[in-house]
Amino acid sequence: MENYVAYLLILIKLVLILTMILTMAAYLVLAERKILGRMQLRHGPNRVGPFGVLQPLADLIKLICKEDFVPPHSNHLLFLLAPALSVITVLLIFAAIPFAPPLTVLGHEIPMVVCDLNVGVLFFIGLSSLSVYGVTFGGWASNSKYAMLGGIRATAQLISYELPMGLALVPLVLVSGSFSLTDIVNAQRVLPFAVTQPLAFGIFFICILAETKRTPFDLPEAENELVAGYHTEYSGLRFGMFFVGEYINMALLGSVTTVFFLGGWHGPFLPPIVWFLGKVLCLCFIFIWIRGTLPRFRYDQLMRFGWQVLIPLALLNLLITGGVLLWLRG
Amino acid sequence: MNLWRGIKGTILPFWVTLSNMLRKPVTVQYPEERRVLPERTRAQIVLTRSPDGEERCVACYLCSAACPVDCISMQAAEDQNGRRYAAWFRINFGRCIYCGLCAEACPTLAIQMTPHYEFCERQPLALVYEKEDLLIEDGGKDGDYNFYHHAGIGVVNPRGSNPDETAPEDVRSNLP
Numbered sequence: 299m300e301n302y303v304a305y306l307l308i309l310i311k312l313v314l315i316l317t318m319i320l321t322m323a324a325y326l327v328l329a330e331r332k333i334l335g336r337m338q339l340r341h342g343p344n345r346v347g348p349f350g351v352l353q354p355l356a357d358l359i360k361l362i363c364k365e366d367f368v369p370p371h372s373n374h375l376l377f378l379l380a381p382a383l384s385v386i387t388v389l390l391i392f393a394a395i396p397f398a399p400p401l402t403v404l405g406h407e408i409p410m411v412v413c414d415l416n417v418g419v420l421f422f423i424g425l426s427s428l429s430v431y432g433v434t435f436g437g438w439a440s441n442s443k444y445a446m447l448g449g450i451r452a453t454a455q456l457i458s459y460e461l462p463m464g465l466a467l468v469p470l471v472l473v474s475g476s477f478s479l480t481d482i483v484n485a486q487r488v489l490p491f492a493v494t495q496p497l498a499f500g501i502f503f504i505c506i507l508a509e510t511k512r513t514p515f516d517l518p519e520a521e522n523e524l525v526a527g528y529h530t531e532y533s534g535l536r537f538g539m540f541f542v543g544e545y546i547n548m549a550l551l552g553s554v555t556t557v558f559f560l561g562g563w564h565g566p567f568l569p570p571i572v573w574f575l576g577k578v579l580c581l582c583f584i585f586i587w588i589r590g591t592l593p594r595f596r597y598d599q600l601m602r603f604g605w606q607v608l609i610p611l612a613l614l615n616l617l618i619t620g621g622v623l624l625w626l627r628g
Numbered sequence: 629m630n631l632w633r634g635i636k637g638t639i640l641p642f643w644v645t646l647s648n649m650l651r652k653p654v655t656v657q658y659p660e661e662r663r664v665l666p667e668r669t670r671a672q673i674v675l676t677r678s679p680d681g682e683e684r685c686v687a688c689y690l691c692s693a694a695c696p697v698d699c700i701s702m703q704a705a706e707d708q709n710g711r712r713y714a715a716w717f718r719i720n721f722g723r724c725i726y727c728g729l730c731a732e733a734c735p736t737l738a739i740q741m742t743p744h745y746e747f748c749e750r751q752p753l754a755l756v757y758e759k760e761d762l763l764i765e766d767g768g769k770d771g772d773y774n775f776y777h778h779a780g781i782g783v784v785n786p787r788g789s790n791p792d793e794t795a796p797e798d799v800r801s802n803l804p
């Protein structure tokens with residue numbers, strides 16, 4: 299009996315989170331188009347429904363109705379696999395993210411996370427490395443020069459920026475003494491890590507911008523150089539998956555930043571879940587704002603910045619944090 | 629100094645985009661809002677008439693020759709007193725790029741551009757306009773102009789009787 303209830307609870311949480319995330323991704327697309335439009339003195343989409351709120355639905359119908367084309371000289375298996383990979387890896391990470399403190403219902407404690415892994419940080423880093431495969435396969439299997447170049451750039455960029463991202467997280471683990479995301483959030487009850495670890499926060503933020511493949515790091519899909527980069531050859535729902543995957547990724551990295559650096563659900567007055575969502579949405583707005591403002595890096599600048607600036611800085615930060623902790627606790 | 633410039637160049641644009649976001653968009657929302665177009669806007673083409681109500685077009689083929697996309701065709705004809713006119717005159721608006729070269733080439737001011745632009749169709753053939761569709765009962769931009777009062781060899785008035793014309797010279801009488 300107990301077992302069934304537990305399974306049922308997990309199922310309910312999964313469905314809730316999945317619908318929530320997919321809706322959020324769809325509306326992030328709309329929000330991005332609207333906000334970018336306003337920043338360029340345009341209206342953005344405003345034809346479908348009042349203020350264009352039904353635009354995501356219209357886009358979905360359009361994508362479903364498009365021809366699902368597989369280029370004849372592509373590697374079919376990998377071509378079909380790539381979009382799924384890029385979405386699944388991102389969705390899986392959500393399972394480890396705690397949205398709110400545990401709820402107590404009828405004497406039972408229900409954690410507000412699908413599974414509270416004790417190696418949540420590693421799980422996040424591992425899966426975000428796996429998501430590189432989606433992009434690489436997509437670029438390689440399409441058998442087209444633009445996709446290939448986009449794929450190569452994406453692979454190089456994601457791998458280079460994963461290192462400083464991982465390194466920026468190590469100090470947090472040192473301070474909170476745990477790999478579990480819930481523990482990391484609880485360690486920020488007084489002060490969020492963004493305040494106590496500003497350097498790590500800066501590095502992490504830049505790295506997740508690179509991870510989402512958005513400006514100023516959108517070289518893998520630079521429209522004016524590579525048509526659409528690794529998803530040039532995709533059409534219909536498969537393209538839609540890459541596209542939505544990108545926005546899910548945006549929501550995900552917003553949540554992850556909130557958990558790691560902005561104190562998760564901690565905040566005065568308002569209920570925890572509102573704080574969490576508010577922080578995530580603020581971060582998403584900042585992502586969009588950055589996209590509307592900054593131009594794209596050059597490839598060599600991107601690489602030099604990653605390897606010669608971010609990684610040494612992250613290492614330095616790690617060293618200082620370790621030293622201070624040793625001194626405090628020693 | 630360079631670093632300062634770099635920092636300023638990174639931070640200031642954020643303020644620019646944010647302040648633009650709070651401004652009113654400049655978009656004209658077409659079907660609901662329509663701009664009042666200037667008189668000389670180049671859109672649908674018409675064939676005009678001279679003040680005496682005659683067709684201005686003399687079927688000289690200049691517009692057809694000037695048209696870069698070859699969308700004007702016609703057949704010239706002549707009436708009893710030698711006045712030329714177009715037996716049929718056809719403009720394919722599906723091909724027209726509204727460049728206005730035809731109107732510029734026309735010696736009689738017959739073919740003119742109007743600002744009316746909302747005449748799209750679902751059937752491409754419906755965009756082929758015949759002479760009846762093109763002719764209007766008006767002089768258009770220069771309503772008082774009458775080609776035959778300035779040129780046109782003895783068709784409407786005898787030669788040399790127009791106000792700004794001198795009678796033809798007898799070449800034998802003005803030898804040195």
Ligand code: SF4
Nearest residue numbers: 695724725727728730
């Ligand atoms: S406007 Fe230009 S394209 Fe159109 S009929 Fe005249 S010359 Fe041809």
Ligand code: SF4
Nearest residue numbers: 685686688689691734
């Ligand atoms: S140029 Fe003018 S007068 Fe000549 S054929 Fe065209 S419309 Fe007629």
